Amino acid sequence: MTLYEKIKSIYPQLEDKDFMTVIILQNDSDGRGDYIAKWEHPTLAKPTQEQLA
Amino acid sequence: MASIDASTSGAGGIITTADNTGTLNLQSGGTTIATINSTGLSMASGKVLAPTGPAFSAYRASDQTITAATFTKVQLNTETFDTANAFDNSTNYRFTPQVAGYYQINGTLTAGASSNLGRAILTFFKNGSIYSRGIDFPFSASSSYVYASYSDLIYFNGSTDYVELYVYLNGTGTLTVVAPSAGEYTRMSGFLARAA
Numbered sequence: 076m077t078l079y080e081k082i083k084s085i086y087p088q089l090e091d092k093d094f095m096t097v098i099i100l101q102n103d104s105d106g107r108g109d110y111i112a113k114w115e116h117p118t119l120a121k122p123t124q125e126q127l128a
Numbered sequence: 129m130a131s132i133d134a135s136t137s138g139a140g141g142i143i144t145t146a147d148n149t150g151t152l153n154l155q156s157g158g159t160t161i162a163t164i165n166s167t168g169l170s171m172a173s174g175k176v177l178a179p180t181g182p183a184f185s186a187y188r189a190s191d192q193t194i195t196a197a198t199f200t201k202v203q204l205n206t207e208t209f210d211t212a213n214a215f216d217n218s219t220n221y222r223f224t225p226q227v228a229g230y231y232q233i234n235g236t237l238t239a240g241a242s243s244n245l246g247r248a249i250l251t252f253f254k255n256g257s258i259y260s261r262g263i264d265f266p267f268s269a270s271s272s273y274v275y276a277s278y279s280d281l282i283y284f285n286g287s288t289d290y291v292e293l294y295v296y297l298n299g300t301g302t303l304t305v306v307a308p309s310a311g312e313y314t315r316m317s318g319f320l321a322r323a324a
Contacts, residue, residue: 079197091197091247091298099258100198101294104221109198112257 078109081127086119129153131160181320182212182225188307188314194239194297199251199258202237202293202305204316221292223316228286228324235262235293237276238313243301250278251294259291273306281321291318 076084078100083089093116094100101112114121129151133143136157151165160172171177186204194200204221214225225231239248250262262278282291293316297303307313 077195077198079195094197094298095249095264095296100195102195102198102200103256104192104201104203109195112199 078111078127082122085122085126089116089119129163131155133158179320181227181229181323182214182231183317183319184210184212184215184223185311185315185317186210186215186217186221187311187316188305189309189311191307192305194295194303194305196300196303197296197298199253199294199296201253202295202314202316204293204314206311208311208315208317220290222290223292223318224288224290225284225320226286227320228284229320230281230283230322230324231291231318232279232321233282233291233316233318234279235277235316236314237295238273238306239276239295239297239304240273240306241297241299241301241303243299245272245274245297245299245303247296247298248274248276249296250276251296252278252280252282253292253294254282255289256292258294283324286324291316 097115099113100109102109111121129149130147131145131153133155135141135143151163153160154162161175162169162171185208187206188202188204189206192203201221205217207215207217212225215223233252235250237250239245249264252259259282260280262276295305305314
């Protein structure tokens with residue numbers, strides 16, 4: 076399951092546009108994989124590492 | 129008109145001619161190359177003042193899989209040209225010019241999906257963060273490619289500033305930056321448009 080899929084499973088109400096604006100997932104193609112570069116959602120808290128594990 | 133002529137015959141040297149017209153011809157072997165007067169510098173017909181700032185063009189030479197809804201750096205691993213050796217095509221895939229100024233940066237993208245491609249955005253990242261985004265293509269066509277292009281004028285400090293090409297794709301199935309070896313599919317290029 077990708078980071079995007081994990082976040083969507085935690086917060087199913089998130090919409091496509093959220094991942095282009097208030098939430099930015101990033102992959103720098105350096106082998107470290109996907110990560111949350113920005114989380115500025117007005118009502119939903121940034122998932123914890125435990126939730127994403 | 130006054131002139132400065134770089135001689136091409138005899139013993140050679142610089143031949144100067146003076147007057148009070150306020151116009152100066154820059155010549156080579158007696159032929160005027162450019163003229164300077166109160167309005168500025170103008171080139172003679174057929175002569176060019178060619179900029180020599182850094183320029184590069186690099187492309188992706190094989191398909192690259194992209195995670196959905198994740199801004200992902202495109203590994204532009206092949207150079208067409210890189211006049212100032214300022215593009216890294218092996219480790220960080222970025223352009224770091226060592227001449228300060230305003231650069232025209234261009235990007236092209238071909239993206240596809242094994243099932244359904246729903247969105248594609250071409251993005252320039254400056255120093256690791258989103259700088260500007262290109263046209264957003266929201267669509268729901270299946271088994272199709274999307275071709276996008278985008279340009280922007282970006283300032284570089286001439287030492288540490290760099291730019292990278294990122295893409296955002298969304299859809300179902302395997303999402304791919306399509307690049308079957310040829311450079312016509314996914315590419316970034318740029319050149320110095322104006323010095324700082």
